[in-house]
Amino acid sequence: MSVLGSGEIAARVAAVRERVGRACARVGRDPAEVRLIAASKTFGPEAVVEALAAGVTDFGENRVQEALGKQAAVAELAAVRGLSAPTWHLVGHLQSNKARAAVGAFAxxxxxxxxxxxxxxxxxAPGRPVxxxxxxxVAGEPTKFGLAPSELPAAVARARGLVGVELVGLMTVAPRVADPEEVRPVFRRLAALxxxxGLRELSMGMTDDFEVAIEEGASMVRVGRAIFGGRR
Structure with missing residues (x-):
């Protein structure tokens, strides 16, 4: 069984979607423009399937190896319940020695x-662009991965010159702060970049700050704790 139980996960998903809707309404956006990615790191296949049953279709994992076994178990459990398999995102840092496994496991x-x-x-690349x-x-935190904004033009140019890569957008992890308003400039800067x-997708915002991220243009939000509860 999942940590929270099916009813509670479903209620949490509904509450998150309501918050997404309110954030979109404040800035005149359509909630359909925002993809909710349930950050399922450390949570078992049962919890993922309960969120899947509640209508979440996208799930984010941080580590390739943890995800591989979980994906197979989720597919099996989902089939038993008549649910379609989810779309998987790798939202954590990718080591180059895990790249071959990652391109086959994540959308x-x-x-x-x-x-x-x-x-x-x-x-x-497995016969199609990754x-x-x-x-x-954006915030220049020394403990965080990521390109400096000044390095972005060269990386964009390189990505667009590779036949095996399809660059669809940008992603950031904002600093952890008590007031999400403090990181609004981070999200605003990523949207400007x-x-x-000419990039459409913006993956930014997590449980504590996704509403501000949506107000600044996020097209993907990565929400874990608000759906699954505290990390195990």
């Missing part, structure tokens, strides 16, 4: 943070 890779990693992904988002360390480079 979109969010945390691509170097030209070298783009080249590795191009080498392992969809990627470039991670930008995306516009500068």
């Amino acid at each position: 979109i890779l969010h945390g691509i943070d170097s030209v070298r990693l783009l080249d590795v992904l191009d080498r392992w 969809r990627v988002l470039l991670e930008v360390n 995306a516009r500068d480079h």
Whole structure:
């Protein structure tokens, strides 16, 4: 059984969708423009399937190895309940030695943070372009992965020159703060960078700040704790 139980996960999903809707309404956006990605790191297949049954279709994992076994178990449980398999996103840092496994396991890779990693992904592209988002360390935090904004033009140019990579957008992880208003400039800056480079997808915002991220243009929000409860 999941940590919270099916009813509670379903209620949490509904509450998150309500918050998404309110944030969209404040800035005149259509909630259909925002993809809810349930960040399922450390939560078992049963919890994922309960969220899937509640209407969540996209799930984000941080580690390739953890995801591989979970994906198979989720597919089996989902089939038993007559549910379609989810779309999987890699939202954590990708090591180059895990790139080959990642391109076959995830629909979109969010945390691509170097030209070298783009080249590795191009080498392992499985007969079709790998969809990627470039991670930008907008706040310049030394403990975070991501390209500096000044490095972005070269990375965008490289990505667009590779036949095995499809660059679809940008991603960031904002600093943890008590008041989400403090990170609004981070999201606003990422949105501006995306516009500068003609990129549509913006993966930004998590449980504590996704409403501000939506107000600033997020097309994907990565929400874990608000759906599944505290990490195990």
